[in-house]
Amino acid sequence: MSAEDGQGEAAPEYLQSFTIVGGDFAAAGSVSIAAKNLLKAVGFPAPVLRRVAIVAFEAEMNVVMYGGGGELAVYLSPTTVRLVISDQGPGIGDLELAMQEGWSTATPQMREMGFGAGMGLPNIKKNSDRLTIDTAPGKGTRLQVEIDLP
Amino acid sequence: MSPTISQIKDWLDAEVLTGSEALERSISMAHSADLMSDVLAFSHSDSILLTGLSNPQVVRTAEVAGILGVVFVRGKRPAQVVVELAEEYGLPLMVTNLSMFDAVGLLFARGLRGWSLVEPGSAA
Numbered sequence: 001m002s003a004e005d006g007q008g009e010a011a012p013e014y015l016q017s018f019t020i021v022g023g024d025f026a027a028a029g030s031v032s033i034a035a036k037n038l039l040k041a042v043g044f045p046a047p048v049l050r051r052v053a054i055v056a057f058e059a060e061m062n063v064v065m066y067g068g069g070g071e072l073a074v075y076l077s078p079t080t081v082r083l084v085i086s087d088q089g090p091g092i093g094d095l096e097l098a099m100q101e102g103w104s105t106a107t108p109q110m111r112e113m114g115f116g117a118g119m120g121l122p123n124i125k126k127n128s129d130r131l132t133i134d135t136a137p138g139k140g141t142r143l144q145v146e147i148d149l150p
Numbered sequence: 151m152s153p154t155i156s157q158i159k160d161w162l163d164a165e166v167l168t169g170s171e172a173l174e175r176s177i178s179m180a181h182s183a184d185l186m187s188d189v190l191a192f193s194h195s196d197s198i199l200l201t202g203l204s205n206p207q208v209v210r211t212a213e214v215a216g217i218l219g220v221v222f223v224r225g226k227r228p229a230q231v232v233v234e235l236a237e238e239y240g241l242p243l244m245v246t247n248l249s250m251f252d253a254v255g256l257l258f259a260r261g262l263r264g265w266s267l268v269e270p271g272s273a274a
Contacts, residue, residue: 029210036214053214054190114186114203123191
């Protein structure tokens with residue numbers, strides 16, 4: 001990825017990645033908390049940490065529930081944290097629909113755990129400064145989220 | 151109005167399951183939900199969470215959202231693994247026999263508020 005606007009800002013550099021296990025509802029969320037703790041150790045301020053953690057958690061739940069497993073990668077620049085969450089799952093058929101609050105394909109099991117209310121992607125968008133979603137049926141889903149440091 | 155978790159425990163006649171070392175934390179808002187997505191979307195940090203769910207995701211959601219303590223209503227006790235997870239995060243867990251409605255009502259009567267009244271007009 002090239003530097004934006006030619007302002008010479010450094011592109012975020014790879015820091016660490018975490019494996020997300022598909023269908024493991026008991027462990028779901030642990031990767032996001034590990035990522036949060038990593039950034040806390042780096043010295044991130046609490047309000048940014050919270051946004052990063054919420055984005056990571058919602059995305060991780062999606063990968064666990066729908067994506068069949070995948071990966072969360074963390075990139076850092078002095079001004080931005082970038083999260084890339086990818087899976088090899090079925091992909092999202094109608095992205096516009098999936099971005100609407102309340103639209104969900106969750107199973108009863110997911111709902112019993114307190115998820116699957118159709119809030120995940122809208123909540124990710126709300127907490128991010130830039131969001132890119134690459135997805136197609138049968139080709140998995142890749143979210144790239146950037147959150148700027150204050 | 152920023153009561154401590156310890157005061158909330160007394161008001162709700164609740165039992166502490168873990169995190170007794172963190173009961174002097176001040177709480178600025180309360181949030182009640184069984185929908186964790188709702189907690190992630192609307193709750194604020196420095197809040198207490200009241201819920202009828204007791205799975206590990208409640209504890210992880212609280213940790214992610216910066217929630218300072220969790221109260222399980224209707225006498226719903228989480229499994230030991232859930233208590234241990236909270237212990238790992240230093241998150242106080244309590245259980246009250248009150249219903250969600252009654253627990254929330256008692257806290258409201260004592261002056262605690264949720265985000266929609268603390269920040270009127272602030273669509274989350």
